[in-house]
Amino acid sequence: MVFGSLLWGLLVLSRARAQNGIPGFQPCFIHMSGSMVTASLVDSPADIFSLSVADNETGMLLLEDCSGRNRTGDWSLNVTSQGNTSRVTVRLTRNLQLCTPNRTDCCTEALCLVAALQVSACQGSVMMARLLIQAEIYANSSLGNGTFDNATTIPNQVFQPLGSCPCNLTASACDIRCCCDQECTPEMKQLFGGLCLSGVFGGDVNPPFDQLCSVQTGIDTPDWFPFLCVQSSLNNTPFLGYFYHGSVTSSKVPSFKIPFQTIPGRFASGYKQGDPIVTVENEYFAVPQPFLTGQCARDAPVAFLQNFATECLATCEEGRRWLPSVAINSGTGDPIKPQVTYEEKTPNVGSCASSVCRNVTFAEDYTIIWEGRRITEVKVSVLYGEICREDTLRQRFTVNFVSVNATSTEELSGNPGYQVGKPIRAAVLNSSVTTLNLSKSDGRGLCVSASPAPILFGLNVVSGCILEVDLNENCSQLRKNVTDRLSSLVQASLVGKRGNSNISIPDDWVEIIRVDTFGPDSNASVGVLKGLCPDVPAHLNIRILTADVGAVEGIPQQEILGVQISFSTITWQAQCPIICEDKAGSLAISAAVQFIKIPAQPPVPKTRFQINYTEFDCERNDVCWPELFYPLTRFYTGEPYSQSLAKGLVLVFFFLIAVMLGDLGRRICDAWNKT
Numbered sequence: 087m088v089f090g091s092l093l094w095g096l097l098v099l100s101r102a103r104a105q106n107g108i109p110g111f112q113p114c115f116i117h118m119s120g121s122m123v124t125a126s127l128v129d130s131p132a133d134i135f136s137l138s139v140a141d142n143e144t145g146m147l148l149l150e151d152c153s154g155r156n157r158t159g160d161w162s163l164n165v166t167s168q169g170n171t172s173r174v175t176v177r178l179t180r181n182l183q184l185c186t187p188n189r190t191d192c193c194t195e196a197l198c199l200v201a202a203l204q205v206s207a208c209q210g211s212v213m214m215a216r217l218l219i220q221a222e223i224y225a226n227s228s229l230g231n232g233t234f235d236n237a238t239t240i241p242n243q244v245f246q247p248l249g250s251c252p253c254n255l256t257a258s259a260c261d262i263r264c265c266c267d268q269e270c271t272p273e274m275k276q277l278f279g280g281l282c283l284s285g286v287f288g289g290d291v292n293p294p295f296d297q298l299c300s301v302q303t304g305i306d307t308p309d310w311f312p313f314l315c316v317q318s319s320l321n322n323t324p325f326l327g328y329f330y331h332g333s334v335t336s337s338k339v340p341s342f343k344i345p346f347q348t349i350p351g352r353f354a355s356g357y358k359q360g361d362p363i364v365t366v367e368n369e370y371f372a373v374p375q376p377f378l379t380g381q382c383a384r385d386a387p388v389a390f391l392q393n394f395a396t397e398c399l400a401t402c403e404e405g406r407r408w409l410p411s412v413a414i415n416s417g418t419g420d421p422i423k424p425q426v427t428y429e430e431k432t433p434n435v436g437s438c439a440s441s442v443c444r445n446v447t448f449a450e451d452y453t454i455i456w457e458g459r460r461i462t463e464v465k466v467s468v469l470y471g472e473i474c475r476e477d478t479l480r481q482r483f484t485v486n487f488v489s490v491n492a493t494s495t496e497e498l499s500g501n502p503g504y505q506v507g508k509p510i511r512a513a514v515l516n517s518s519v520t521t522l523n524l525s526k527s528d529g530r531g532l533c534v535s536a537s538p539a540p541i542l543f544g545l546n547v548v549s550g551c552i553l554e555v556d557l558n559e560n561c562s563q564l565r566k567n568v569t570d571r572l573s574s575l576v577q578a579s580l581v582g583k584r585g586n587s588n589i590s591i592p593d594d595w596v597e598i599i600r601v602d603t604f605g606p607d608s609n610a611s612v613g614v615l616k617g618l619c620p621d622v623p624a625h626l627n628i629r630i631l632t633a634d635v636g637a638v639e640g641i642p643q644q645e646i647l648g649v650q651i652s653f654s655t656i657t658w659q660a661q662c663p664i665i666c667e668d669k670a671g672s673l674a675i676s677a678a679v680q681f682i683k684i685p686a687q688p689p690v691p692k693t694r695f696q697i698n699y700t701e702f703d704c705e706r707n708d709v710c711w712p713e714l715f716y717p718l719t720r721f722y723t724g725e726p727y728s729q730s731l732a733k734g735l736v737l738v739f740f741f742l743i744a745v746m747l748g749d750l751g752r753r754i755c756d757a758w759n760k761t
Contacts, residue, residue, distance in 0.1 A: 500585020503643030
């Protein structure tokens with residue numbers, strides 16, 4: 087009674103002080119039922135906080151306590167200050183679990199703790215505020231992380247069902263014929279020992295089936311049972327819906343998205359050709375590029391060492407592009423900040439029917455400086471301006487990779503081997519480095535307006551244009567014009583073996599082999615009819631032999647071993663040689679580039695059997711008898727060779743068993759016994 091009156095008086099005093107403008111705790115009184123409580127003190131100059139507990143005998147609290155004690159008995163005080171606000175936390179440090187036979191530090195009763203606490207806030211020796219706490223804590227509501235020794239353990243459902251004795255239907259009594267009932271004494275089980283309930287309901291969840299090799303007591307067991315029985319563990323059973331869980335290998339599903347763990351450039355090895363460039367935040371570095379439908383993908387990743395130039399159509403909203411401010415991963419983890427320069431295009435929007443769309447991007451040119459397998463510098467040039475909102479914007483995007491060792495007049499195509507997609511290095515004797523070219527049409531398809539485009543390493547391509555032909559000129563002049571036109575694409579006499587071939591080193595170059603080159607003194611047949619010319623060299627064939635000659639840091643290096651140029655002839659005939667006197671004819675000329683990779687090892691020579699007995703050669707016959715045993719050969723790659731061979735031998739074994747147990751086997755045995 088004294089204890090309750092004291093708490094009530096202190097509570098009234100604290101509230102009166104707070105209402106009179108004196109700082110106080112919020113809240114000023116707490117009924118504590120857990121292991122921790124908190125309160126706040128605002129706008130108080132207190133610098134000393136003390137914790138006290140009421141006396142167990144008298145129930146009295148200290149009215150003035152500025153000792154700074156933060157721990158007493160099983161209680162601790164923690165104070166955190168931020169600005170003019172102090173936050174106090176009172177915590178119980180003892181264990182609150184019900185007693186068990188093996189535990190000493192525990193609670194003997196459910197109501198484990200009843201106590202009164204006071205937190206005093208002082209400035210020097212003057213008390214500024216107090217917090218009253220009445221603790222009434224039960225063992226079951228204090229700490230929830232304790233475990234009891236009599237907790238129920240649920241067995242693994244893969245090997246043992248939750249109801250191990252389903253026929254045990256009566257509690258504290260023996261169920262007749264339920265042999266798994268624990269309430270049944272051995273004397274009682276003797277009464278129905280031979281009539282126990284079988285199967286799942288009787289608790290026998292693993293009844294062996296007749297096909298098991300361990301069960302050979304079946305009455306109708308066939309004579310072939312030892313050969314075709316099932317060897318399986320009793321844990322592998324379909325009863326109660328559980329089965330044996332073996333190892334499962336998930337199939338690799340192709341995806342367009344590269345997983346985060348396999349993003350190239352995150353590791354110290356750097357990029358290799360074709361790897362997508364990523365930022366320091368492990369996101370793709372993207373530049374708009376066209377895809378199959380002709381539209382542009384705005385988030386297309388940029389591949390390392392692959393140049394491209396593209397044009398995209400965009401609306402006013404799509405034309406406003408903000409370049410990413412995040413740095414690019416150099417390939418070794420170093421951040422590379424792009425150097426962006428802006429240039430404004432002169433506006434021409436005086437006749438807009440509607441409003442003007444400002445700050446749209448017309449072109450973005452990316453120059454990426456690289457060295458080895460890393461990026462050293464990124465330069466971006468942006469052309470922006472204004473367009474009419476109803477107009478369609480044509481944007482240009484280019485990405486060029488430039489070697490750090492390249493000069494302003496020479497760009498390497500690899501170091502040392504060629505990079506796929508880089509221009510082939512060519513040269514004229516005692517001259518500078520140039521390229522081999524093809525005709526690039528401007529849209530109309532005429533040879534007059536076509537521009538040269540370099541031949542890129544490793545990319546087979548066919549290009550052409552339409553050449554205007556004067557019907558009055560003779561066939562020799564036509565052949566000369568066509569030959570000169572196609573020969574102008576390949577004016578070089580040497581081709582660099584490697585992507586960094588030096589013009590001053592003769593061994594770095596191979597000579598171009600020209601076959602059947604037509605000239606003005608050619609022995610080609612002379613046309614006698616107007617508008618008809620035979621043997622016109624209208625097609626240029628460029629064959630380039632390449633090979634892998636080694637590896638640098640595990641990457642194969644490709645070289646050019648030889649280049650051959652030849653012409654294919656056609657018979658040109660005008661569409662209207664007689665009635666089209668004043669009109670010019672047309673001739674389609676073309677050039678094709680083919681890269682032929684020579685294997686590092688020569689092909690396996692044919693055996694004498696393959697040469698003499700061609701009817702058994704699968705490449706020259708529709709019926710291939712060797713393919714009858716194709717799964718047993720090493721050419722079958724559907725599964726490991728050892729597994730396919732083992733399965734084949736098992737099939738042969740089954741075939742022999744069937745023959746021996748069948749009618750043919752009986753006849754063989756009878757014939758053997760007679761002899």
